[in-house]
Amino acid sequence: MPTTTAARDGEGAAAAAAAAAAAAATTGVVTISYHDLISSSQQQQQPTQPSSLHDNLLTKIGQAYGESGLGIVLITDVPQFPTLRSTLLPLIQTLATLPPSQLVRVECPKAGYQVGWSHGRERVEGDRFDAGKGSFYFNPLVDDLGVAVMNRRKMMRRLDASDAANADDDADDDQPT
Numbered sequence: 001m002p003t004t005t006a007a008r009d010g011e012g013a014a015a016a017a018a019a020a021a022a023a024a025a026t027t028g029v030v031t032i033s034y035h036d037l038i039s040s041s042q043q044q045q046q047p048t049q050p051s052s053l054h055d056n057l058l059t060k061i062g063q064a065y066g067e068s069g070l071g072i073v074l075i076t077d078v079p080q081f082p083t084l085r086s087t088l089l090p091l092i093q094t095l096a097t098l099p100p101s102q103l104v105r106v107e108c109p110k111a112g113y114q115v116g117w118s119h120g121r122e123r124v125e126g127d128r129f130d131a132g133k134g135s136f137y138f139n140p141l142v143d144d145l146g147v148a149v150m151n152r153r154k155m156m157r158r159l160d161a162s163d164a165a166n167a168d169d170d171a172d173d174d175q176p177t
Contacts, residue, residue: 030064031074032057096134106136110159113137 040054064073078084095103095117106117113121115138120131 028070029072029074030060030069031076032060033076034078037075092136095136108156110156 036053036057040057043054061073063069065071095106103117103119107113107121108116117134117136119134120129122130122135124130
């Protein structure tokens with residue numbers, strides 16, 4: 001009987017998770033289970049319940065990004081990861097080969113290029129910028145991409161309005177009294 005794609009994906013995901021956990025253990029990379037992230041998020045929506053899981057995740061994130069951390073968190077046990085990965089990877093080439101006039105539309109300078117497209121924007125040594133690669137950072141606050149984009153646009157409009165208000169305040173400060 002032939003093996004189904006779902007079964008292969010499940011076996012591949014389990015093998016990949018085991019390999020990632022073994023590699024993380026030897027390199028000091030902090031690992032967090034996708035399921036723990038989801039459970040913690042659901043628990044946080046009920047603030048009356050204390051969450052040791054949430055505290056544990058914060059500790060792990062602190063270890064990863066703290067003074068002696070590597071700056072890497074490996075998320076394990078992502079459902080349907082092989083399928084998601086094989087769907088996303090071909091799109092990377094499509095994005096990276098867009099003309100600069102289109103890529104600039106998905107840059108976010110106000111977020112320090114930590115959201116959206118970034119090429120030659122990240123400082124690697126002194127005044128030298130990393131032009132050897134392009135990156136697309138996607139850090140949604142929600143699972144729905146459309147909602148995330150709309151929230152990001154609202155935030156950017158608020159930042160623009162705040163900048164304008166601060167400029168007006170600065171101009172008022174220069175006026176003689």
